[in-house]
Amino acid sequence: MASDGTGVVTVYGSGTNNGAALLEPSAHKSATFSVKVGLAQMLRGGVIMDVVTPEQARIAEEAGACAVMALERVPADIRAQGGVARMSDPGLIRDIKRAVTIPVMAKARIGHFVEAQILEAIGVDYVDESEVLTLADDAHHINKHNFRVPFVCGCRDLGEALRRIREGAAMIRTKGEAGTGNVVEAVRHVRSVMGDVRALRNMDDDEVFSYAKRIAAPYDLVMQTKQLGRLPVVQFAAGGVATPADAALMMQLGCDGVFVGSGIFKSGDPARRARAIVQAVTHYSDPKILAEVSSGLGEAMVGINLSDPKIHVERFAARSE
Amino acid sequence: MAVVGVLALQGSYNEHMAALRRIGVRGVEVRKPEQLQGLDSLIIPGGESTTMAKLANYHNLFPALREFVGAGKPVWGTCAGLIFLANKAVGQKSGGQELIGGLDCTVHRNFFGSQLQSFETELSVPMLAEKEGGNNTCRGVFIRAPAILDVGSDVEVLADCPVPADRPSITISSGEGVEEEVYSKDTVIVAVKQGNILATAFHPELTSDSRWHRFFLDMDKESHTKAFSALSLSSSSRDVQDGSKNRMANNCGHYYRHLKM
DSSP states (O other): OTTSSOOOOOOOOSSSSTTGGGOOOOSSEESOHHHHHHHHHTTTTOEEEEESSHHHHHHHHHHTOSEEEEOSSOHHHHHHHOSOOOOOOHHHHHHHHHHOSSOEEEEEETTOHHHHHHHHHTTOSEEEEETTSOOSOSSOOOOGGGOSSOEEEEESSHHHHHHHHHTTOSEEEEOOOTTSOOTHHHHHHHHHHHHHHHHHHTSOGGGHHHHHHHTTOOHHHHHHHHHHTSOSSEEEEOSSOOSHHHHHHHHHTTOSEEEEOHHHHTSSOHHHHHHHHHHHHHTTTOHHHHHHHHTTOOOOOOOOOTTOTTSOOOOGGGGOO | OOOEEEEOSSSTHHHHHHHHHHTTOOEEEEOSGGGGTTOSEEEEOOSOHHHHHHHHHHTTOHHHHHHHHHTTOOEEEETHHHHHHEEEEEOOSSSOOOOOOOEEEEEETTTTOSGGGOEEEEEEOHHHHHHHOSOSEEEEEESSOOEEEEEOTTOEEEEEEEOOTTSOOOEEEETTTTEEEEOOOSEEEEEEEETTEEEESSOGGGSSOOHHHHHHHHHHHHTTTTSHHHHHHHHHHHHHHHGGGTTTTTOHHHHHHHHHO
C-alpha cells in the first residue's frame, strides 16, 4: 500500500502544479509553512521515541531514533496516575536537548498556546499539541500559524487531520490510544484516513464540495489531498505501538514513520527493543529481517485490552475533535 | 535505461523516488549492501544524518558505499547525503559520525543554525539553466542545512548562497581545535560537482523542479559515453515524455545537445 507511487508530499514548486495553495514564494524566508512541512519530511522512515531522562534520550539516539519526545511521564504512567497532565518541566526538556543531536519534541496541552510559546522559547524542534495531556481548551486548538516552530497533531480520520493542517500543523500522527500498548486504535485511525483518501481520489470533482462539508474540513485542503493522493503533510503512526511488528504494520498500512511512547522504556530491554523497532521501520516490508529483529527482545510492555468489559479505560483519542 | 538507486534507510527517499518517476526513470530503494549491485548511480537523500549513519552501520553499508563511490559511479548527496560524501565534516556536537568520503571539501554540519533557522530562497544557477533549460534560478529549500566551507581544486562550484543575516555566528575550529577562525564571507557554497559526485546542501527533491535530477542523470550518461547509441535513444524518449511540460520552448539548447550526441 505504501509503495504504489503515492507516498510523497511535494508542497514546494516553481509555481507550477501541486501545493499552490500552500506556497508562499519569495526571497529568503524562514518558518514558512512549506519549510515547516519540509522539516517534518526529514523525519520520514524514522522512529520518534518518548523519553523521560537524558540517559533514555541517549539510548534512543544510539538505537537510531530520528527524534525524541521529551516528557516527565510516559503516557502509560499518565494513565495509571491520573490527575491533570501538563507540559513537562522546561528544565528537563533543556537537559534532554543538550544530551542529543537529533531533534527534540515536547508536548503542550491542546489549546494551551502559552505552553507552546514556552516550548518555542526554549528551542524545542517540534511541539506536539497532544490529547495525551489534559485539555486546556475544549473548543479550540492552538493557532499554529502564529509559531515559528513546527507542530505535530493527532487525528482519527481525514476531516480531523485536515482541520489540524488548516490550523497550521506541519505533521500529523494518528491518535491511537496512548499508553495502552494496544495497537488496535492506531490501526483503526490509519485505516480510516487511508480509506478516506482512497475514496476521495475516486470521487468526482463536483462531489468534493459536499464531501468537504460532511467531513468538516476546508475545501482547498480536501482538493489538494485528492490531487496528491495523500495528506499534504507527513503522517506518522502513534498510540499503542509496542513491538517491531506493530511498527512495521503501521508502515505497511502507509504511514511515513512511527512514534513509540511507553512501548520502549516500559519493556524489559529498552535499548534492544528500541534498536529492533528502528530496524523494523526501515525494513518494514522484509519479513525475514522482521523475524530476526523481533527475536529475544525480552518482555514487552504489559498492555491494556481495550475491549475488556471489567475495566474502564479512558479514551484519550476522544478528548478533542 | 539507467537504474538509479536511492539509499532508503531514513529521510526523504520517497521524494527522490517520486522525482525520478516524474522524469520517467526507474528508481530502486537500497537498504542492504547487496542491493548496490547492478546500479548505475546512487542518490543519498536528506534525513537525520545521525540516524542514517546508525542504520548504515547496522547493515555494514559503509564499505559497500565507499566501493561504489570509489568505482567512479555517479553519486548525488542532498543535505545529509552531502555530509556523508564529504572528506571532512566539522561542527559536530560530540563523537562525530562515520563518513563515506570521496568529495574533496569541508562541510559544516549545521552551518545555517537550528531548526528554526531553516529557510527557502531563490538560488542563482546559470550552469543548471544552461544545461537543463528553464530560468536562471531554482528554489533552494534549506532544512537544518549544512554548507561547504572550502573545496579542493578538482571541485566545481555549482551554486552559492548569501549567508543569512540572522544566522548565529559560528566558530570553525580548524585542525585539532587549537586555532579558530570565524566564517566571515558573505556567501557560502551550497552545490558542488567533482567528477561523478554531485552534492547539494538543499533539497531539490522537495520541489517540483526536476532539473537537478535531470542534471544528475546526464552525469550518468556522460560517464557511459561508450554505450553511446543506447543512450541517445533513452534520452530522446525522455525528452518526448517531458515535452508536455513546455520545456521544449525554452529548452532548445538542451534538446539539441542530445541530438548531437
